[in-house]
Amino acid sequence: MEDNYIIQNALNIIDNRITEGITPQELAKECGYSTFHFSRLFSRATRITLMAYVTRRKLQYALYDVSCGEKIIDIAVKYGFETHAGFTKAFKKCFGYPPSLYRIHAICSRPTRMELTELISIILGGNIVYPEIVEMKPFIAVGFTSRHKMPNVRFTHDIPLYWETINLAHVDNLTRLHNAFSKSRHCEVTVCFDINPLTSEFTYLLGVGVDNPEDLSRIKPDMYKMKMAGGLYAKFTTPLVESSKHTQNVRDTWKNIFDNWLPASVYKFDEKRYDFEYYDERDHSWENNGMAQMDIYIPIQKR
Template identity: 45%
Template sequence: MNYVTKRKLQFALYELSIGEKVLDIALNYGFETHAGFTKAFKKYFGYAPNFYRIHAAITVPQRVDLKKLNENKTGGIIMEPKITEKEAFKIVGYKFETTLKNNAHSRDIPAFWDKCGTGDSEKNLYASQNTVKHGEYGLCVNANSDSEEFSYVLGVEVTDFNNVKEDMCTLLVPNATYAVFTTPAVKDEDFVASIEGTWKYILEEWFPSSGYEIDDSKLDFEFYDERCHPWEYEKISMDIYVPVVKKQ
């Protein structure tokens, strides 16, 4: 890949980060088709444009603070993941449909977590299912497709699908090789920013230089267990699992 194309893709990543549409970006930077842009983008960054749109928070460009950047490098955000194999496992949970249009997903997903956490949904999962362990999974289904529509599942790991209620869904997460990132441990008020910052690091810094690319045939997910309970810990964290394969 030549220098000019790389620079175009770097600028395209910025356009994605502020919420521009993939097709508009592709045309603006001289790519003749959506497919051509997506192919070049994945070759360089290791994942498709829509994967970035789903997982990277829409942000206003910030002035670079060298002191803060140095603190991040020595204290947490700059990190190497654990590469691990995970066998297939079963999820029972709740599902809803959302979209990248007008960045609706960035509002819908937090609202869905609030609804499940403050109501009886989460309690009902643990009460009715044969869970493997305590911990909630957040999964984006069809996140690697070119469609702007995708499903989001909030669920728990189970031993079987024998007690699934009418309002619940099932999901078999296939075996995969994962890059596992643990967010820096922070106070409760900084938890969301810690998750967003870790995703930005994964997508913008780790992937392009890692030698890996996203495994489109698998599912990425976030995992929240007792480590994210602010009533138990002064500083909290969670895990991000990204399915990967070695770049060819």
């Protein structure tokens, strides 16, 4: 119990000094131990090395700053990383994806005090929802694109609301797409791509899957055709919920992917391919007794 108290005190010190340069020697001294003994005590109690935890914790605080739209270079300096590239490399190594991806897809709250029991649960994977790992064939998505700049649109799920403010009739667009490609399997695909981390700009595609050769001949000049690469994906299916909770359900799933699954996974995000949201008849709450669900596909590769 005394060891747990000492480790909890160290966790509190790290949080209180999160933007400072924290060394093993300083932490050990404040806890009344030699550096060697304290480092062993910390690793045994938490299943992670002391400085690996310090770096991870700094990056967890940085996640919040990323989601708030702060510039990556400013965040890097704030938490003691010498360069933009150094911060991004550490971020990818820790979480398995680049900072710009989190900014678009997930909402992050400011970290609360880390409890030792919570840390052990995280390290052991207690908070993780696991996906289905699938091998996908390439497919074609056709739709309409719009260019956005955060923070006007900070997250994928903000975009339909944003469209209303600029009078883009996305419902009419979907109707037009489904009518044009009626021989293809009914599904909708949304993709964020062409992300500029320096200007916070990105392109958003709202489209449908087109798998019928005859339908491909019906693509109009004002439509955007995107070839979605095949390969290994992590497929996250959101829990089946009432339609009123569906949007929050999607948000929570994105957050779980970035906060819990990817950082602990043997996989990392494959930046050569795009993640996407996939909607089919399961999303039609009016046909499913008011219930809805969808899939999120994350392109992955071994770390």
